Amino acid sequence: MxxxxxxxxxxxxxxxxxxxxxxxxxxxxxxxxxxxxxxxxxxxxxxxxxxxxxxxxxxxxxxxxxxxxxxxHDALCPVFNRRAFERELSREIALAARHELPLCLLYIDLDRFKAINDTYGHAAGDKALIRVCDIILSQVRQTDIVGRLGGDEFGVILTHAGLADSQLKANRLTQRLDRLKIGEDLHLGASCGVIAWSGQSSAETFIAEADEAMFRVKSARKAVRP
CATH class of the missing domain: 1.10.880 (Transcription Factor Skn-1; Chain P)
Known part of the structure; x- marks a missing residue:
């Protein structure tokens, strides 16, 4: 057989x-x-x-x-989704607490993302988000962790980084994103809050405080915007 x-x-x-x-x-x-x-x-x-x-x-x-x-990973962008980002942040908080290491968190919110969707459609908005991710990833180290926290909100975990260096990083990211042009005349722009770990016991608390820092920056930017 x-x-x-x-x-x-x-x-x-x-x-x-x-x-x-x-x-x-x-x-x-x-x-x-x-x-x-x-x-x-x-x-x-x-x-x-x-x-x-x-x-x-x-x-x-x-x-x-x-x-x-x-x-x-996020369904659209080549970065962590919020669940995975919070998990990684929890790990970094534990390491920072155990070894007394500096740790900072950036919270990035795009300024005119709704206008892109309204003017050019959601497909253009998706492409804009991917371009934003490319910019963020080009500006961070391999040890840093990037995640999409919401529709047009991103977080960056800066490991072994102090507040001064993290603020410089945030300023460079803001400048790059402010120059990002979508369509003929719409510059995207972004507001970036920075906060250093100072004993926050959970990733949720740390993210919430970074979110508040971002809103303070956004309010200040709106106040001086022509």
């Missing part, structure tokens, strides 16, 4: 087993020549089944890794 081998070839009866299965049998110390035909066939079938299970396990592991990656 014919049977199908793992590598796709058809083999007759107790013909030569696949190389991978033969290697497996040899690795566990099984010499097929010591057994009768029925036992050899059973060992070959078992080896093939073990290899099949290994392949399926590896495939499931890859699928799980991809699912976890998708669950952590």
């Amino acid at each position: 014919d049977r199908i081998s793992r590598n796709g070839g058809r083999k007759r009866g107790h013909a030569t087993v696949s190389d991978a299965a033969a290697d497996l049998l040899q690795a566990v110390g099984i010499d097929l020549q010591e057994y009768d035909l029925r036992a050899r066939a059973a060992f070959r079938a078992l080896a093939e089944e073990v290899l099949d299970l290994r392949d399926r396990e590896a495939g499931l592991a890859r699928a799980l890794e991809e699912a976890e990656r998708l669950a952590d």
